[in-house]
Amino acid sequence: MEWIIKNSIGEIWSNKFGWIANLSTDEAVDSFSDEEKHSLNLPIGGHWEELKSPLKYIGYSIIFTADVPKERSIKYYRPKGKKWTLTENEWNDDYGEKRKHRKWCAFLSPEEFKKWIETIGLYADKIDTMGSIGGVDPDGNMSIFWQPAISFNEDYEASQHGVYLNAYVTPYPVISETPLFPDEGPILGEDAWEKIKEDVLEKFGG
Numbered sequence: 001m002e003w004i005i006k007n008s009i010g011e012i013w014s015n016k017f018g019w020i021a022n023l024s025t026d027e028a029v030d031s032f033s034d035e036e037k038h039s040l041n042l043p044i045g046g047h048w049e050e051l052k053s054p055l056k057y058i059g060y061s062i063i064f065t066a067d068v069p070k071e072r073s074i075k076y077y078r079p080k081g082k083k084w085t086l087t088e089n090e091w092n093d094d095y096g097e098k099r100k101h102r103k104w105c106a107f108l109s110p111e112e113f114k115k116w117i118e119t120i121g122l123y124a125d126k127i128d129t130m131g132s133i134g135g136v137d138p139d140g141n142m143s144i145f146w147q148p149a150i151s152f153n154e155d156y157e158a159s160q161h162g163v164y165l166n167a168y169v170t171p172y173p174v175i176s177e178t179p180l181f182p183d184e185g186p187i188l189g190e191d192a193w194e195k196i197k198e199d200v201l202e203k204f205g206g
Contacts, residue, residue, distance in 0.1 A: 002033065006047060055195070058174050062108060064104045064106075065103045085136070120165065125152065129148075
């Protein structure tokens with residue numbers, strides 16, 4: 001296990017430069033072994049913190065739902081690009097009025113996902129979900145397997161217009177260059193999933 005030294009305002013200790021604001025210069029940051037952690041004296045104001053390797057993802061499986069008032073155009077919320085598949089196209093009155101209901105699925109790369117999230121204005125929610133069935137796998141095929149999922153909800157401005165947006169998102173992490181979700185369906189321990197959820201909330205939480 002590796003450790004770094006941080007202070008109360010999030011600065012990182014460097015033996016060469018002292019306290020630095022962030023990890024932008026990898027060479028400047030010093031990490032320490034378990035043995036060093038127990039033998040070295042901390043600089044004033046410092047505390048030990050585990051150095052966590054950033055999680056990497058091959059992409060995100062998304063099931064995106066939009067419920068829009070009948071007088072408002074759905075085109076503002078329709079995802080763009082050939083990777084998206086429309087799976088539901090109907091009217092409903094779940095909110096006491098006639099509304100347009102659409103659902104799309106896609107598997108997006110990390111770069112595509114970040115751009116889409118910023119464009120549509122969704123944020124990751126802390127609530128637990130029951131997962132999802134029917135998402136898209138990394139090969140672009142519709143999956144029949146259950147997947148754990150994180151709920152992403154609309155921003156305040158969208159809800160003020162009577163628009164209800166939601167996405168169930170399953171991040172596909174890479175561990176030793178091997179996807180964590182194999183062909184036979186997702187196999188994921190609870191501890192691992194909590195780390196993934198925490199990482200996604202940190203990146204995309206409201």
